[in-house]
Structure formats: structure tokens, C-alpha cells
Amino acid sequence: AQSVTQLGSHVSVSEGALVLLRCNYSSSVPPYLFWYVQYPNQGLQLLLKYTSAATLVKGINGFEAEFKKSETSFHLTKPSAHMSDAAEYFCAVSTTGANSKLTFGKGITLSVRP
Amino acid sequence: DGGITQSPKYLFRKEGQNVTLSCEQNLNHDAMYWYRQDPGQGLRLIYYSQIVNDFQKGDIAEGYSVSREKKESFPLTVTSAQKNPTAFYLCASQGRGYTFGSGTRLTVV
Numbered sequence: 001a002q003s004v005t006q007l008g009s010h011v012s013v014s015e016g017a018l019v020l021l022r023c024n025y026s027s028s029v030p031p032y033l034f035w036y037v038q039y040p041n042q043g044l045q046l047l048l049k050y051t052s053a054a055t056l057v058k059g060i061n062g063f064e065a066e067f068k069k070s071e072t073s074f075h076l077t078k079p080s081a082h083m084s085d086a087a088e089y090f091c092a093v094s095t096t097g098a099n100s101k102l103t104f105g106k107g108i109t110l111s112v113r114p
Numbered sequence: 115d116g117g118i119t120q121s122p123k124y125l126f127r128k129e130g131q132n133v134t135l136s137c138e139q140n141l142n143h144d145a146m147y148w149y150r151q152d153p154g155q156g157l158r159l160i161y162y163s164q165i166v167n168d169f170q171k172g173d174i175a176e177g178y179s180v181s182r183e184k185k186e187s188f189p190l191t192v193t194s195a196q197k198n199p200t201a202f203y204l205c206a207s208q209g210r211g212y213t214f215g216s217g218t219r220l221t222v223v
Contacts, residue, residue, distance in 0.1 A: 006156075009154055034212075036214075041123075041202075041217065041219065042216055042217065043118075043204060043214035043215050043216045043217050044157075044204070044206075044214040045214075046211065046212070049211070090156060090157065099164065099170070100145075100208075101147065101159060101162055101172070102147070102157075102159075102206070102212060103159070104149075104156040104157040104158075105156055106154060106155055106156040107154075107156050
């Protein structure tokens with residue numbers, strides 16, 4: 001079984017401040033991990049993914065995440081928030097092989113204050 | 115361009131009526147998925163299909179049905195047995211990665 005925990009439902013930062021969105025996972029096998037962003041009434045856009053290569057993963061729009069096996073974490077960061085980063089962010093985990101499927105966390109809404 | 119098309123974007127139905135949501139992909143992906151999204155609950159898996167003519171229940175399959183007669187198509191029917199069908203529905207397919215459609219917002223009145 002696999003699961004994802006995203007603590008808190010809402011994060012608010014000032015423009016230019018550090019963005020940190022937390023994600024912890026549970027998986028009985030080595031996981032693949034993902035961060036997605038969603039704008040209102042739209043589908044999901046992939047920000048980045050970890051697939052057992054480098055533990056520090058760089059994604060689009062200046063986001064990055066670090067896979068820490070000892071902490072079962074995959075936190076998303078961005079050094080300087082921009083107004084356009086305001087959206088909902090989902091962490092997800094999957095396994096490989098037959099019947100693989102994505103399991104999502106509950107999501108975090110990021111607000112950016114001017 | 116390859117992608118996933120969900121239609122319609124907005125759908126209104128009266129309580130007690132079945133409704134079918136369309137999902138079509140031209141990515142030649144074998145696996146396809148249906149998720150339901152509610153505020154504060156993330157995305158929950160309804161059904162998935164790894165190959166044509168085969169599908170499995172996800173975590174919240176009750177009140178829903180699917181078919182997979184063609185590789186490109188994975189329609190979802192929301193039946194009258196679904197107690198709270200108003201939600202945002204997302205379809206996805208999987209090749210080397212996952213690709214999502216733009217969603218259908220279903221409102222049942």
C-alpha cells in the first residue's frame with residue numbers, strides 16, 4: 001500500500017520569499033514521487049518527478065524537491081515566490097510494474113502576497 | 115499534438131439521471147485512469163484500465179461504471195447510485211509519464 005501526507009491545506013508567502021511545501025510518503029517498495037500544480041478548473045501539470053536517479057530533482061518554473069529516504073519525505077521548494085505561483089499543489093506517489101497507479105495527497109493551496 | 119480530451123468541460127444533470135463523461139487520448143497509451151476531485155480531499159481513484167477490455171476498481175468505485183472497448187477511449191458513467199456525484203472529474207493516461215485531461219465539472223441538481 002502507498003500513501004501521501006501533505007500537512008496543512010494552505011500556505012501563504014510574500015512575493016520573493018521562500019516557498020516550502022511538505023510531502024511525506026509511505027510505500028512498501030521504492031517509490032516514484034511527483035509534484036503537480038493545478039490552476040482553477042484545469043488539469044494537472046507536472047512540476048517534477050523522482051524516479052530513483054538523483055535525489056535532488058529540478059523541475060519547471062524554478063521548483064525543486066529533494067528525496068530523503070530516511071525521512072520518507074519529498075518536500076517542494078522554490079527560492080523566490082512569484083505571484084504566478086499561486087495555485088494548488090499535489091504530491092503523489094506511484095510504484096512501477098503491473099497495476100501501478102498514482103496516489104495523491106490532499107493538496108496544498110499556495111497564496112502569494114504582494 | 116497528442117493529448118487527452120475530456121468533454122464536456124461543464125455538465126449539469128438532474129438527480130437520478132445517469133451521465134457519461136468522455137475521455138479520449140491519442141497518445142497510444144495503454145493505461146488510463148479516472149479520478150474524482152473534491153475540495154480538501156485531493157484526487158481519489160475511481161477506476162483504472164491497464165489494457166483494452168480490462169479495468170479495475172479504484173478506491174471509490176461505488177456508483178460508477180466504465181468501459182474500455184478501444185485503446186483511445188475510457189468513458190466514465192456516473193450512475194444514480196452515486197450518492198454525491200457533484201465533483202470535478204479528471205482523466206489521465208500513462209505512457210512514460212502520466213498525462214491529465216483538463217477535467218469535467220459535473221453538477222447534479
